[in-house]
Amino acid sequence: MSFLKKLFSSSPNAPQSHFYSFTVKCNRCGEIIEGRINLSNDLSLDDDGSSYFIRxxxxxxxxxxxxxxxxxxxxxxxxxIEKQAQGGTFVE
Ligand SMILES: [Zn+2]
Structure with missing residues (x-):
């Protein structure tokens, strides 16, 4: 995790809440895969116009x-508010 450490220490004022990190476990081999979502750029507005989604x-x-x-x-x-995974399972 030295990469993340470096990233955050170089910009201490950047709010970390702009990123959502999660971990899933592959259903087939059990590998732990980490993913990260940029809440500022990656989300799409849902049809109802009041929520966001990402795939x-x-x-x-x-x-x-x-x-x-x-x-x-x-x-x-x-x-x-909602999350689901296919082919893997979320690891808390
Ligand atoms: Zn796998």
Whole structure:
């Protein structure tokens, strides 16, 4: 995690809340895959106009080519309200 440490220490005033980090475990090989969402850039406005959603496909570094499709929903304040994963499981 030295990369993240460096990133945050170089800009101490940048609010970390602009990023949402999560971890999923591949259902096939059990690999732990980390993902990160930029709440300022990556989210799309939902049809109802008052919430946001994102779809992301993750792949591990191992030899398994299982894709983990992640779908998340955020409210107007960009707080997570719903999440689901296909091909993997969220790790808290
Ligand atoms: Zn896998």
């Amino acid at each position: 992301k496909t993750l792949m591990g570094n191992g030899k398994c080519f299982q894709r983990v499709e992640v779908e998340m929903k955020f409210d107007a304040s960009k707080r997570l």
